[in-house]
C-alpha cells in the first residue's frame with residue numbers, strides 16, 4: 078500500500094505568509110485506499126484536504142492524481158468529490174435534485190442523470206426519499222444524501238471532512254459501518270478527516286497522523302498503535318505510559334525510577350546511549366500476583382491512587398515512586414484492588430516500545 082495514485086509532494090500552505098498551516102507534507106495514497114487524516118484541531122487536516130479538492134492553493138509543492146499534476150487546477154477541473162461535516166445540502170432542492178446537481182454541472186445527458194441519481198440513492202438506502210426536502214430528513218439521512226451527491230459523478234477520489242461529527246454516538250457508529258460498506262462496494266479512493274482516534278482506528282487502511290501542520294507517521298492503525306514513530310503519536314492514539322530511559326550499546330535499558338532492564342538488545346538508531354521514550358500501554362502492564370507466573374522483564378511496586386471502573390475493565394491510576402502509571406486490568410481481576418493499595422506490576426520485554434527522543 079502507498080504507491081502513489083494520489084501524491085502530495087512537499088506541500089506547504091501559509092495563509093498569512095508567516096506561519097505554515099501545512100508544513101512540508103508528503104504522502105502517497107494508493108488507488109482504492111481508505112486513508113484517514115487524524116490529528117488534533119488546528120493541525121492542518123482540513124487545509125490539506127481543501128488543497129486536494131482545489132478550494133485552497135498550496136503556497137508551494139505539488140499534488141498529482143494518477144500521474145497528472147492537479148496543483149493549479151480549479152476544483153471543477155478535478156474529478157474529486159467532497160463531503161463536509163455540515164452536509165451543505167441545498168435546502169430549496171429535493172433530495173433527487175441535490176444528488177443530480179454535480180451531474181448537471183458536468184453536463185451529463187438527461188437520461189443518464191435520472192438513472193445515476195437512482196443508483197446513488199440506492200447505494201445509501203434513500204431511494205424512497207428522493208422527493209423529500211433536506212429539512213424533512215434526520216441528520217444521518219442528510220449526511221447520506223451528501224454522500225450520494227459526492228459519489229454520483231463517479232469521482233476518482235472522495236474526500237470526507239469530519240462527516241460524522243454532528244451525529245450522536247450510535248448513529249455515528251452505524252454510519253461508520255455504512256461508509257466502509259460503500260467503500261468496499263464502490264472501490265473508490267477515500268480520504269477521511271477526523272480528530273477521533275477510535276473512528277480512525279476502526280475505519281482506515283492507514284492513518285496519517287497530523288501535528289502542527291506536519292505528518293508524524295503514516296501507517297496502518299495497529300502499527301501506529303503498537304509502534305508509534307513519535308511520542309506524539311503514542312499519546313494521541315490510545316492510552317499510554319511514557320517512561321524516560323537510556324539504551325546502552327550492549328542492549329541494557331536504564332529506566333528512570335525503575336532501574337536496569339537487560340536483554341532489550343541493540344536497536345537500530347537507538348543504541349547510542351542517548352535518551353529514549355519507553356512506551357508501555359496500560360493493558361500491557363500486569364498484576365503478577367493475579368496471574369500465572371510468566372517471564373516478566375521487570376516487576377515494580379505501584380501505589381494505587383485511584384481507580385476507574387469501566388465494567389469490562391478497571392483502570393488503576395497511581396505511582397511507581399514519583400513516576401505516574403496507568404494500569405488496565407480486566408474486570409474479573411479487579412475486585413481485590415482498592416485505592417491506597419500497594420501492588421506489584423510487571424511487564425515483559427515485548428511490552429515495551431522504544432522511541433528515540435527528538
Ligand SMILES: Nc1ncnc2c1ncn2[C@@H]1O[C@H](COP(=O)(O)OP(=O)(O)O)[C@@H](O)[C@H]1O
Pocket residue numbers: 092098116117118119120121122123124125
Ligand atoms: N481560511 C483560513 N485563514 C487563515 N487561517 C486558517 C484558515 N483555515 C485554517 N487556518 C489555520 O490553519 C491551521 C490549520 O487549520 P485546519 O487545516 O483547519 O486544521 P484542522 O482541520 O486539522 O483542524 C490553524 O491554525 C487554522 O487556524
Ligand SMILES: [Mg+2]
Pocket residue numbers: 122123124
Ligand atoms: Mg478541520
